[in-house]
Amino acid sequence: FGPSDAVFYLASEAIVLASFAAIHRLARLYLAPWPAAMAVMALTAMGYYSFIVPNLNHNILVMLPWCLTILLVHHAIEGRRPWAWPALGLCLGTGVLAKYAILMLVPLILAHMVVEPRHRRLLARPGPWLAVAVCGLVASPHLPWLLDHEFAPVAYLFDRAGIGEVSSPLQHLTAPLVSLAKMGGMCGSLLLLLCGALGWPRWQGHALSSSDRLLVTMSVGPVAIVLLLGLFTGSDILVEWAAPFFLPLPVLLLRLFYPSPSHRRIRRFLIWLSGLSMAMGVTYVLIFTGMVTTAGMVKEAEWSWFPVRALAEKVSSGWATVCDGPVPVIVGDSWLAGTASYLLPGQPRVYTEADRRMSPWLSDEDVRQSGAVIVWNRGRPTQFLDLDHKNGDGDPAGAGWFPGLAALEARFGDIRILPDVVLPYGGSAPPAAAWLGLAVVPSAACRR
Template sequence: MLQVYSDPFVMNFIERYSLWLLITLQILVWGLIAPAFHTALPLDVAELMTLSGEGVIANYKHPNLPGLLLDLFIGITGKVEAVYLLSQLSIVVAYIAIYLLSREFIGKQKALVATLLTSSIFYYHWPTPEFNHNVLQMPLWAMATLVVWRAVSTQKLFYWFALGVIAGAMVWSKYSAGILLLWVFIWLLVTPAGRSSFKGIGPWLTGILFLVIAWPQVSYLIDSDFLPIHYAQDRASSGGIADSVSFIAAQLADHLFFVILLIVGGLVGRSALVAKAARLADKTTFLWLVVVAPVVMVALLPVIAGMGLKPMWGTPMFNFCGLVVLYFLGGRITDARARRIILGALLLLPLVGVLYAVQHIYRADMSDKPMRTLWPQAEIARELRSAYQSETGSQIKIVAATDWLGGLITSSGGKKLRVRIDADLVKSPWVSDNDISEDGVLVAWLAGQALSASMSDFIESKGFKLSDAKRRAFIWHPSKADKPIQIEYIAIPPSINK
């Protein structure tokens, strides 16, 4: 590293192409190498697969833009594994938006440093092989922040149009997107430039596009009696000051490498504060209201609304941490310090990737239970599909299981299956009782796991008992042959003659 750092040609090359190097490493490490150690899909990807092909716009948990995009990528590539590329492309788009906005606020060099700093935050590496609503929110939040700034500062219709489309897409990704949109609207109302925008057609075009795109989601919420909202409330804790402190502590922990890079880069200390003359009022207000305020609002939500938080709910809110730090506290930045941070961030990314691989390789030495990405998915799907056909004489078409197990079975071993999550018609209304009567169903669950009431009631309604279940054992690692994954199932044949 010292040799590289002392070579002017190499360092000039790294600095000049740092953004492209970051993008390349992101795709290579987290889109190709890290998933190579998986023997099963990540949890949230398996869950998305339970909705695949159903044309679902939302389910009892979330809107389904991630699932629809995954279907598109599978349709193009023919492979479920395309999800890993989709996830990293999402992160890459976020990086580009971060860099473009940062360049307008703090110049090219600091913008590169800000983007590389942001890449060190936990949300941008370790969880990214698991494509889900949080990952998709990151580029959408970043792009929305970029285009609203440009819409107001340039008053070009293109950016107002883009803002309407992106804002609508945000609602199709996760309903919590409303937090950012609320603060964007507040910023438009309280700043002179924002208010003057309403004299033109731009904001009105944005509003119309947003309503048109978001309306199906609004309609779903009303028709489902706000089922996803109730789901979020059920998952949340009771709230209070302790919950706010816990959420903030988790976010600080997720910024550990970020802080280390600041220290290594020499940006912490006296003279860090940027001179007020270099900070323009309109940019400062924008950062406080559109970038910082959503984080503060969410952190205080347990106190204000009495509703607890999950740490991962903060995922899209830290896109511009590097920008905020360098805008307010970048006074110590020099060419040498900038290069130190850039090099550190580029080395950090593959280093974390190695730790991710090591965790998978040595999991059996550390635990009797596999991570979900180490389940023998192909064997599970093949064995259960085969068992259904041999016991009923019919081709399997429908699975009733948890979203995790159902997702594994449907996305491997042959033709994609339909999934009734937890055998619950409320959770999967697109798989009707008539469909099940006509095609039959494989009911499967993890042995020893308490069945949901919907699963138990469903089995009984089909004339079966839990004691009718058969069991299959699956070895996930040779050294753990005595600790297999055990799955119970009941093969229910079609009850309607075709």
């Protein structure tokens, strides 16, 4: 795609738009045309489907298979469409390759089939098992890699969520509440939109059909699973991880809690949505122009104004003082090392935090042979570490990933220490300049 960043932003937007299209198809199974369109438009009022969309990652990638899975489950179970079963397996398998979180839908699908008497007989038919086979076939190339790398994504999940850390009994009670508050906060603008435009939600009183119960299960079930996990582990969810959970939520609310809207209420809805969209747009502009980045309160502003090109230039020039040629490897946290790598020619490999569990494609021996630039944050050692760990910036006990040059020298051999680097931010309200340490591990060829 060349040097342009546009493809990343366009890909992210395309995935979200395709997810919206799948939700619209789902909504039309439950709602009339205008309410179905409103269910999709309402999603844009939520931070999950506006604020975080430019940040292309696995939380975005899983949205489309998540939506298609729910749609295909309806076709397969409620609609008795034989073709939907292999398509369902394909979506689930693709979703597994994007993010394991989609597997939460599997027990929910099974529970719906078991609880509904008329659906139990489906388990004796080939359709569900064909879906399982297709899912396994699509996801199977990932299994050898997972075994070879000691289940690194699972270890990442445990570390990022803080699972396995010593927790008090109180944490087991508060963790679900914290998770619920985080998810509720991201849904607050949706509720504001619906309440302001359509009034307070009221149960419409009609009996729930099997199709309705499926919608409830797919919409609320993932949240219930997260709350139960928090109760047992004492760990709360990271807010971004719940990104796909609420895609069917407007359909559920408009189906069960609101009557078919009149033309007047549709106009009110569009006015409210326009107002919220303008307010959110202004907020995003303030954030990404650096106008509200004081004291590191809004990390997205720090991302957008971080002196990334100056960082890449310092990494490149630091390597050039010791060895010839392009930088082969950068050792550091995922933000500093990854950003510098992205902007440098050839995009050097990144040895994240010098930890093989985080970069299983590299080893200490690779660094000794090829050489590397080590970069670490001296001023704010834990800045942006919440990209990879539960405890990030602001953790008073956090010393960051950097173990000290002596420890790294014991692993990599000779290390040449370079002068510290101070890089000022841009923006109208910049935080303190980034104070970074740099060092070079000479390549084996340089040492000869």
